[in-house]
Amino acid sequence: MFVRTGILAKYKTEGSGRRQIVALRFPGEGILPRDGNASYGIQGIVRSEVMVGSASDFNALVEKNPTLQSFFWRLIQRNEAIGYEWLVNCGRRDSVARVAHLLCETAVRSGVDIESEMMLNPFTQQQIADITGQTSVNVNRVFADLERQGLIERAGREIAFRDWRELRRIASFQPAYLE
């Protein structure tokens, strides 16, 4: 699956019904075919356009095209790096840093111009909670906190970065892992 527009989420549901989003796919990214069943579900974060192809076509294409192969190879490594970063996020950062980190990553991955300071946050607070391993109630409080600290300003889903440097700092966001 190749994301043309919008955002896709891979998620898993725990026994007790709690949901965890384990990966996101922004435009230009994709979900590669798997042997066997996937252990996760796929859902659109926003209305999205997605190209879907068959695994056999994909494999044939890649096998005879070394350029494509190394392209996907790099794509896989990027996703791996993002996954590791998310693990650090969930395991070792407090709730403010987790949300801030997600905002930073989202801004960079969706190609928003930081200088313009504006971004349309595509997530509901519940989805942010599902990504960062918290509750939506707490995500709400964290947003209020970030705003009170003067790091962001909100108008509906629209977010203005008022102090990108400081936001990066509290998130300990080092964009190198996104290449």
Place this chain on the structure above:
Amino acid sequence: MFVRTGILAKYKTEGSGRRQIVALRFPGEGILPRDGNASYGIQGIVRSEVMVGSASDFNALVEKNPTLQSFFWRLIQRNEAIGYEWLVNCGRRDSVARVAHLLCETAVRSGVDIESEMMLNPFTQQQIADITGQTSVNVNRVFADLERQGLIERAGREIAFRDWRELRRIASFQPAYLE
């Protein structure tokens, strides 16, 4: 890098010096080459024998050997699935479930015979904390808890599974993701 014996850990260190182990490699598994710098460190959990090769050799080998290619393809997908499971673990399970899940996964991945009920836990409690995103103090209390509940019995690092089924349940461990 190919792990012959022992266990390797990939880890990242957060700004405040807190460590998160983001992946493990058991015997028969490996760490594939990357373009550019890796954003993680590698450390042995126990004394390990590791075969190290160069990326160019690896790439050449894989490129002309489709069987190898699909082998590594599956390996990557397995690691991806494990990573997702770890995210669920850190994000959505309480501390008892996290430790229990790690024990289950370790038992299966290291090929221990569950029926024999015995496993040499290879980790220090600090390492378990670094994997599950907790403190070593709490890991210690969780172990005491699991023992009090009669799910495991400990003698040093040696662990006996006294009720594998129940342990799996509280960990919500579904081994399918390990293939």
Place this chain on the structure above:
DNA sequence: CGTAGGGTTGATAGAGCTCAAGACTTGTGG
């Protein structure tokens, strides 16, 4: 105009962190 989903806020409880101290294990050098 009613409804559902999302956002906001307060009160409360509890899980897990921090700090601190002591016991035990293992390896090293004299």
Place this chain on the structure above:
DNA sequence: CCACAAGTCTTGAGCTCTATCAACCCTACG
């Protein structure tokens, strides 16, 4: 063989962060 050091495990006390529960508001939409 002993003394010592470093690392690991264990336990208690207190506190903080975040979950939970519950109510209410706002907005979009049919």
